[in-house]
Amino acid sequence: MIIWINGAFGSGKTHTAYELSRRIENSYVYDPEEAGFFIRDNIPKELKLNDFQDFHIWREFNYQMLEYISKKYSGIIIVPMTITNQIYFNEVVDRLRQEGIDIKHFTLMAKKETLLKRLRQRGDGKNSWAAQQIDRCISQLSNSVFKEHIHTDDMTIDQVVGYIGELCNIKLLKDNRSWIRKKWDRIMIWFRHIRIFG
Numbered sequence: 001m002i003i004w005i006n007g008a009f010g011s012g013k014t015h016t017a018y019e020l021s022r023r024i025e026n027s028y029v030y031d032p033e034e035a036g037f038f039i040r041d042n043i044p045k046e047l048k049l050n051d052f053q054d055f056h057i058w059r060e061f062n063y064q065m066l067e068y069i070s071k072k073y074s075g076i077i078i079v080p081m082t083i084t085n086q087i088y089f090n091e092v093v094d095r096l097r098q099e100g101i102d103i104k105h106f107t108l109m110a111k112k113e114t115l116l117k118r119l120r121q122r123g124d125g126k127n128s129w130a131a132q133q134i135d136r137c138i139s140q141l142s143n144s145v146f147k148e149h150i151h152t153d154d155m156t157i158d159q160v161v162g163y164i165g166e167l168c169n170i171k172l173l174k175d176n177r178s179w180i181r182k183k184w185d186r187i188m189i190w191f192r193h194i195r196i197f198g
Helices: 013-023 033-041 056-072 086-098 112-121 134-141 157-167 179-192
Strands: 002-007 027-029 076-080 103-109 149-151
Touching (some): 002 013, 086 103, 103 134, 149 157
Parallel strands (some): 002 076, 027 076, 103 149
């Protein structure tokens, strides 16, 4: 099974993915962005595009990797990735489904004000690249193609994780960490995923 967690920047995809993985025995978080950063950093500047998802090779590589892992790995693959272009979504997610791979797709939805607040908490201002994508993401991800929609404005990460586990019919492991340890773990996830765009 692949659990794909979609959503606007600041919606909580990465934190949700890693908390979900922590509570699902035999699971793995696969990050499609890594292939994008590789392309971005290993191509002549004349060939660079504003969005690495526009490279066909990015979509093909992630399709091939997820197909390979899902056929070789007995656990659950968790994919935190914003993808708002319906054609690109079809080229990766629907194509995997056509191969008979079980994909549960969820889009974490939130109001613009909520997303801006979450972005500020992680150090992204209202003029950041991520903040500038909010209107586009909210509009495009509202399309029924990107269901199941989970409205997270009034939900904690733990509640989102529990809800996804329930919808996927997965028995989650208990989380016995103290609130201090939980906070520390989430800070470390944030720290490991700081992106410097250039």
